[in-house]
Amino acid sequence: MTNRIILARLYQVLQPYRTKLLIAMVAMVIVAGFNAAQAYMIKPLLDEIFYNKDGRLLNILPLILLAVFFIKGIFYFLYSYLLEWVGQDVIKDMRNRLYGHFNYLSLDFFQKNSTGELISRVISDVGLLQGSVSHALIHLLRDFFTVISLLGVIFYMDWRLALMSLIFLPMAAVPIIFYGKKFRRISTSYQQCMGEATSILQETIQGARIVKAFCMEKHEMKRFAATMQKLFDTLMSETFYRCLSHPMVEFLGGIGMALIIWFGGVQVLKGDSTPGTFMSFLAALIMLYEPVKGVSKINSTIQSGMASATRIFNLLDIKTDIEEKQDAAVLPLFHNCIEFKDVIFSYNQEEPVLRGINLKVRQGEVLAVVGPSGGGKTTLANLLPRFHDVVGGAVLIDGHDIRDVTLNSLRSQMALVTQQTILFNDTVRNNIAYGSLDCSEEDIRRAASAAFSIEFIEELPDGFETIIGESGARLSGGQRQRISIARAILKDAPILVLDEATSALDTESERKVQKALENLMKNRTTIVIAHRLSTIKNADRIIVMQAGRLVEEGTHDRLLQEHGVYEGLYTMQYAK
Numbered sequence: 218m219t220n221r222i223i224l225a226r227l228y229q230v231l232q233p234y235r236t237k238l239l240i241a242m243v244a245m246v247i248v249a250g251f252n253a254a255q256a257y258m259i260k261p262l263l264d265e266i267f268y269n270k271d272g273r274l275l276n277i278l279p280l281i282l283l284a285v286f287f288i289k290g291i292f293y294f295l296y297s298y299l300l301e302w303v304g305q306d307v308i309k310d311m312r313n314r315l316y317g318h319f320n321y322l323s324l325d326f327f328q329k330n331s332t333g334e335l336i337s338r339v340i341s342d343v344g345l346l347q348g349s350v351s352h353a354l355i356h357l358l359r360d361f362f363t364v365i366s367l368l369g370v371i372f373y374m375d376w377r378l379a380l381m382s383l384i385f386l387p388m389a390a391v392p393i394i395f396y397g398k399k400f401r402r403i404s405t406s407y408q409q410c411m412g413e414a415t416s417i418l419q420e421t422i423q424g425a426r427i428v429k430a431f432c433m434e435k436h437e438m439k440r441f442a443a444t445m446q447k448l449f450d451t452l453m454s455e456t457f458y459r460c461l462s463h464p465m466v467e468f469l470g471g472i473g474m475a476l477i478i479w480f481g482g483v484q485v486l487k488g489d490s491t492p493g494t495f496m497s498f499l500a501a502l503i504m505l506y507e508p509v510k511g512v513s514k515i516n517s518t519i520q521s522g523m524a525s526a527t528r529i530f531n532l533l534d535i536k537t538d539i540e541e542k543q544d545a546a547v548l549p550l551f552h553n554c555i556e557f558k559d560v561i562f563s564y565n566q567e568e569p570v571l572r573g574i575n576l577k578v579r580q581g582e583v584l585a586v587v588g589p590s591g592g593g594k595t596t597l598a599n600l601l602p603r604f605h606d607v608v609g610g611a612v613l614i615d616g617h618d619i620r621d622v623t624l625n626s627l628r629s630q631m632a633l634v635t636q637q638t639i640l641f642n643d644t645v646r647n648n649i650a651y652g653s654l655d656c657s658e659e660d661i662r663r664a665a666s667a668a669f670s671i672e673f674i675e676e677l678p679d680g681f682e683t684i685i686g687e688s689g690a691r692l693s694g695g696q697r698q699r700i701s702i703a704r705a706i707l708k709d710a711p712i713l714v715l716d717e718a719t720s721a722l723d724t725e726s727e728r729k730v731q732k733a734l735e736n737l738m739k740n741r742t743t744i745v746i747a748h749r750l751s752t753i754k755n756a757d758r759i760i761v762m763q764a765g766r767l768v769e770e771g772t773h774d775r776l777l778q779e780h781g782v783y784e785g786l787y788t789m790q791y792a793k
C-alpha cells in the first residue's frame with residue numbers, strides 16, 4: 218500500500234469527525250496566535266518599560282499576560298480534549314470493525330493466521346494507530362500553526378535576521394529523511410514480536426498442563442525470553458534513532474542561533490535595532506525551534522502509525538471465501554434429503570482430501586461414517602454447514618445447492634457436536650444456551666436432563682450458574698461432552714452432525730454420553746462420525762471412508778459379511 222492510499226483511507230475514517238476536527242483546528246490556531254503574542258510581548262517589556270521607564274505599562278502588562286495564559290488554557294483544553302476524543306473513538310470503531318471482520322471471515326482464515334497475531338492486530342496495532350491519529354495530529358497541526366505565527370513575529374521584527382534563521386530550519390528535516398523508513402521497519406518488527414509473544418503466551422498458558430507434563434517450562438521460558446530480547450532490541454534501535462535525532466537537530470539549530478545572536482547583537486550595538494526587538498526576536502526563534510525539533514520525534518509516531526494502518530487495512534481487505542450470494546434464498550425447513558454429489562475438496566488446491574463423494578442421506582436416517590484416521594470424515598462433515606466450500610461437485614439439501622441459500626438459514630438447521638468440545642469461560646447455563654439465547658429456564662433444564670447432565674450440574678457449587686473455566690477446564694471430559702450435547706439438544710435443529718470424540722471415557726460415563734446421544738438423535742437426521750460400537754450398531758446405514766473415497770456402504774451385518782475394510786476396522790477397533 219502506498220502512503221497516498223493509506224492517507225486516503227485514514228481520511229475516510231476521519232470523515233465523520235469533520236466538525237469536531239474543525240473546531241479543534243480553530244482552537245489550535247488561537248493557541249498558536251497566543252504563543253506568538255507571548256513572544257511579541259517581550260518587546261514592549263524591554264523597550265517601553267525598562268528603556269523608556271513607562272510605569273503604567275508595567276501595571277498592565279502582567280495582567281495582559283495572565284489573560285493570555287487563561288484564554289490560551291481554555292483553547293488548549295478544547296482542542297486537546299476534542300482530538301483525544303476523536304482518536305479514542307476512531308480506535309473503538311476500528312477495534313469493533315476488525316473484530317466484526319474476523320467474525321465474517323471463514324474458518325480458513327483462522328486456520329491460516331495465528332491467534333496471537335490477530336490479537337496483536339486488534340489490541341496493539343490499533344493502539345499505535347491511535348497514537349498517530351491523536352498525538353501526531355495534535356502536534357503536527359498545533360506546531361504547524363505555531364510555526365506560522367512565530368514566523369510572522371520574527372519577520373515583523375527583523376526580516377533580514379528572519380531570512381537568515383530560515384536557512385537553518387530545514388535542518389530539522391535531516392533526521393526525517395535519514396530515519397523515516399527505518400522507523401517503519403522497526404514498527405513492523407515490533408508488531409511481529411508482539412504477535413509472537415501473544416501466541417506463545419496464549420498457547421502455553423492454555424496448554425500449561427502439557428508444558429508441565431513434558432517438563433518444557435525451561436524451553437518455553439527460553440522461547441519467550443528470545444522474543445522479549447528481540448522486542449528489546451527493536452525498541453532500543455528505535456530509541457537510539459529517536460534519542461540521536463533530538464541532539465542532532467538541536468546542534469544544527471544551535472549553529473543558526475549562534476550566528477543570529479552574533480549578527481543581531483552587532484546591530485543592536487550599532488543602534489540599528491533595539492534590545493527589545495532583538496530579545497523578542499530571539500524568544501520567538503527559540504520557541505520556533507521547539508516544534509521544529511518535535512517534528513522528528515513525531516515522525517517516528519507517524520511512521521509506526523502508518524505501518525499499523527497498512528496492516529489493519531490489509532486485514533480489513535481480506536475477503537471471506539464463504540460468501541453469501543446477493544440473491545441467496547432462505548432454505549426451507551429440511552424435510553427430504555441431503556445429497557453429496559461428486560464432491561471434490563482439497564485444502565491446498567493440490568492434494569484432494571475428498572475425491573468424488575456421492576452420498577444421499579434421507580430425512581430421519583442415522584448415517585454412521587467410519588474409516589481410518591485422516592480419511593476425510595471430519596472434512597466431509599465440515600462441508601455441510603459450509604465451513605468450507607466444495608472444490609468440485611455440490612452439496613444439496615432438499616435439492617437446494619447450499620451455496621445458493623443464506624448462511625443463517627443453512628446453519629440454523631444444523632446442530633454440531635465436534636471432535637473437540639468447545640466451551641466458553643461462562644456459566645453452565647450460558648454454555649448450554651449458546652446460540653439459543655432466548656430460550657426459557659425450563660428448556661435449558663430439559664436439555665440438560667436429556668443430556669444426562671442435570672445430576673452433575675446440580676452438584677456444582679452454583680449449579681447452572683457455575684463458571685466452568687476456560688474451555689470448561691473445571692469439568693471432566695465426559696461432563697464437557699454432555700454439556701455440548703445439551704447445547705445441541707437445545708438448538709433443536711433437524712440435522713445433526715456428530716463428530717464423536719475418541720477420548721477414553723470410562724464405561725459409566727460412556728454409557729451416559731451414549732444415552733445422551735440417543736436422546737439427541739431422536740427424530741433427527743444424523744450424520745455421525747462414529748467411534749463407539751453402540752452408535753455404529755444403531756445406525757441405519759454405515760459408510761466407510763478411506764483416503765477421500767467412499768469405499769463401502771451398508772448395514773453393520775452386511776458390511777461384516779463383505780469381509781472388506783469395515784471388517785478389518787471393526788475387528789481391530791471395536792470388537793474388544
Ligand SMILES: Nc1ncnc2c1ncn2[C@@H]1O[C@H](COP(=O)(O)OP(=O)(O)OP(=O)(O)O)[C@@H](O)[C@H]1O
Pocket residue numbers: 328564565570588589590591592593594595596597636
Ligand atoms: N485445515 C486443514 N488444512 C490442510 N489440511 C487439512 C486440514 N484439516 C485436515 N487436513 C487434512 O485432510 C485430511 C483429512 O482430514 P480429516 O480431519 O477430514 O480426517 P478424519 O477422517 O476426520 O480423521 P480422524 O478420524 O482422525 O478425525 C488429512 O490428511 C488432514 O491432514
Ligand SMILES: [Mg+2]
Pocket residue numbers: 594595596636716
Ligand atoms: Mg476427524
